[in-house]
Amino acid sequence: MRSEAVPPPGVDFSQSGPAIRNALCSFSWSPQFVNPRFHDDQIIHVDQKTWYKATRNPNTKVIVYQCKWDTQGSPCRRWIEGGVREIRTHLRIYHGVQGQAKDPIRCKWFGCSDERDFKYSSIPRHIVTHLKVTLLCSNCRTQFPRDDRIQFHRRIARKCARANTVTVVGPEARLIRLDS
């Protein structure tokens, strides 16, 4: 069922960037979406590469999360993919976060309670935890919050050495659907 594209209060749709319609489809593997109806057919703004990925092949399932990095007092609100590489690129292009691997970076995600500095190289992994993306070991079904943790698990747990990593999307994930 279609609903009117009513933006949540405070969302600025005048932000530049490719516009895309998204829909919360029925993900059998992530039933914990919040109020899916509300987000139906919302027009969202995504990064250029995400837009390319979604438009190149309409069958690709592109999953995005709303960025809540602080930009002068309000969250960014652009929709980003949940991978470490995509997060790093987004932080560099839209929030000027760059540096050497060991440079200290403070997390500016809204609601982040981490008061310490992160290494530049590890901030994207930390953001993944804000998106609540988890990684599941296909063998023992244990979930891990970060890719380095599951890699460590597979090194120490013999029986899981050849297991696959299954990405479990976070509760606020949205699936992009192209406007037709």
Ligand SMILES: [Zn+2]
């Ligand atoms: Zn952002």
Ligand SMILES: [Zn+2]
């Ligand atoms: Zn944080």
Ligand SMILES: [Zn+2]
């Ligand atoms: Zn395992």
